[in-house]
Amino acid sequence: MWGYAEATRFFIVPDVLVGWIALHGPRVGFASAFAATAGAVLGGAAVHRDAAAQQAHLTEIPGISDAMLDDAAERFALESWGAVMRAPLDGIPYKIYAARSALDGRPLQELVLWTPPARLWRFLLVALGAGAFGMIFARTIRRREGHFLFGYAAVWAITYVRYYAGLRRRYGAITGSGTGRG
Template identity: 35%
Template sequence: MWRGALWRRVLWRTVLTLTGGITRRGALPEGGCVVVANHTSHADTAALLAALDSRHAPRIAAAADYWFASPWRRRVCARLAAGFPVRRTGGGMTDLLARTDHLRAGHAVVLFPEGTRARSGEVGAFHRGALVLAEAAGVPVVPVGIAGTDRLLPKHGRLRPALVRVRVGDPLPPTVTPEEARAAVTELHRRTVDEPLRDSRVRKRIAARVTSRWGLPLAFAWAGAEALSWPLMPELLLAVACVAVPRRSLKLALAALAGSLAGGVLALQLAASGVQLPQPLTTDRMRAEVRQQLAVESADAVRHQPWNGVPFKVYAAEAGRAGVPVSDWLAESAAARGSRTLAVGLGFGAFGFLAHRLRRFYGAYLALLGAGFTAGLTLIVANWA
């Protein structure tokens, strides 16, 4: 039994570490106990399984009419959350009292006495079931306060990064009243309410711009300008914006891809009509290499662009001079640019999501990013000189 509890603890601690982190204060007493906690999110179960020690092999009471209503929910609840069914429409006390042997064996049973998820910041009235179970088994009641799960996975909301805090209180006697147990949990929750993580002013300013109505048009315009003449590739913008606001990563990457393709088609047509746009930070050797590739592979030559360091605008302009059909160019460049732009955007978004707790160092990240980009660009240009 403890092996399964250890596996679940490692699983959920890993998940919560990746989604913002988890901290715990206090510990369960020796022997069996009934754990009562506040409940604002489905993530509360994961938080308790990650925080409580595996030697107590905690089992979680779950609503039978919801978590055990279908085979797949039953399997998920039983295997991943160590859940057992408790009926909410009659017979629930019998379901709970069946766990007395588990408690007498020195393990823990976890209940959310509110019976359902409450609104953020509130602890609702407690039902008596947990206290009746504790008295029947002769074990203490342990209050626990959970904070941060309402940010991590809000009721009827989406998953987003947040630090989860769990505080385990002192054991209460099995004869404790529901009001006393609720007061203890409320006090723990009040003391545990998560403080906002320290943030960077620079990140907040950039996040405000990225999430404004100008965020996506900026990504589109930047990428389009780079396909024509602008020397800074759109991946630099994605590295800045997607780390600042990870949830916008896909939209930003798609906007940059659309701008890049639109700019590439325009650059091709301008070059085909004899218009020569400036191409800073490019070299004659780059253009010669691209002309040779186009002569052999036509539009398919652009597949080399994501990996060889030659700017996309060089391929677009040389494709126009070589008379590559627009339809062929658009199809091939969509595949080549799409693989790179989407991978970069989603990759930096994932990094920003995982590094959520370190967002106060965003200014230092920008400094390192700028230095790395400058050094890389210098080496690429020097190599193609």
């Protein structure tokens, strides 16, 4: 469900939940990575089918600006699906490329084929890292689950503060107010 939500409108990545689940067991963490990917495929397909309307509202989502949309369009024009594969490294949300692929006339089948490798590598990496950490510190996590939850939330809060600061440096003020500009 989270994979679908983030592929459409939600702005917090499924990695947050995938990592927390993986802390409690790598096997269920990997399963959640695959579930998040399946949700991303479905969400991406929904965005692709209604791309013009979705594109018009993307700047209402926190962190997405007109400058980011322009950057993603240029990257997709130059690198095609390679831009989607490296989108997590570039900090460009998948939902932008789901809309862009339709606007550029790419068939839905291409998006459906490219989404799993583009999304799954990062989800599996998070599940692997969190799962390994969880195995090493399993007893401590069980005894102090509340402390670990607080620490985990703090790590993600810091991650998002840094992410949005980077977006501000790259694209200018970002408000998510619906204007696309801060």
